[in-house]
Amino acid sequence: MKEYVNKELDSKIFIENNVYKKLLMLQKKCCQFETGGIIIGYYDEECRNAVITECTNPPEDSLGTRNHFFRGVKGLKSLLKKKWNEKREYYLGEWHLHPGSSPTPSVTDISQMKKIEHNPKFNCKEPILLILGEKYNDFKVNLILFKDNKQYFYIETE
Template sequence: MQFMSFWATNDKRTLLHFSTATLETFCLHVQASDADCEAGGLLLGSVHGAHMLIEQATVPTAWDKRFRYLFERMPFGHKAIALSRWTASQGTVRYLGEWHTHPEDYPHPSGLDRSEWNRLSAKRLDKRPMLSVIVGRKALYVELVPSSGRGSVLTPVE
């Protein structure tokens, strides 16, 4: 499984780069078999104007609720990692969004995904759109979700 590192909005005004470590985390949690449960976590990285560098994806914790068609992230472990990265980087590595898997080749957000993304985006203190990633078996779905609703879908850049 090989996901692309570079992504962009259609107008190319926003560019995104997933680090190798982030893509490895995604690959490790692909729901390849019928028994695999959904996984997910936070996306941590740095902001450079309109562009983002995703440096880390947190992995599911023992507290998270994982089922075949549902992942519910509990704050405990993820929040501690985000806070420690924020502190260690003197505020340059921050929470940028969320990721989770779907048991489908080419994933698309469910109604539940959309409502959760809108809720999380509205809570952002910096008012930036939230990065939402769904990891499928063959592709990623990447969207920047503003607090006002549907956002910009990003596509891979060769």
């Protein structure tokens, strides 16, 4: 598993290998348009460390443009229900691709995540944003936790 850490929160986020491989392949294809979906997984017993077990494909009703991704909702409800019933896994946050650019969150990215943080419908007070991008021809994953109106960046450990 890929491991990312935030020292301030003393917290880690893990990405399962098959999920990481999927992201890597997406990045290599280097689509012209943004794509994305939701992140599914679980927290450990202390609710300190998260494990990402799936980055879903874009729902059918999503729309990707050159610099933005509008995630749809089609099929997500039943998928999340299935995940919960079968594996006790749930919604952890959002992911999207920044084709050909760095994985730095845009102003829109941040405001959207803040909306999720404060929207009881999502039932997710600490949503994670995963952005996939490249910098200097280097594949890069950016992981940000939104909590108490602040953003916490996670750094890959090696």
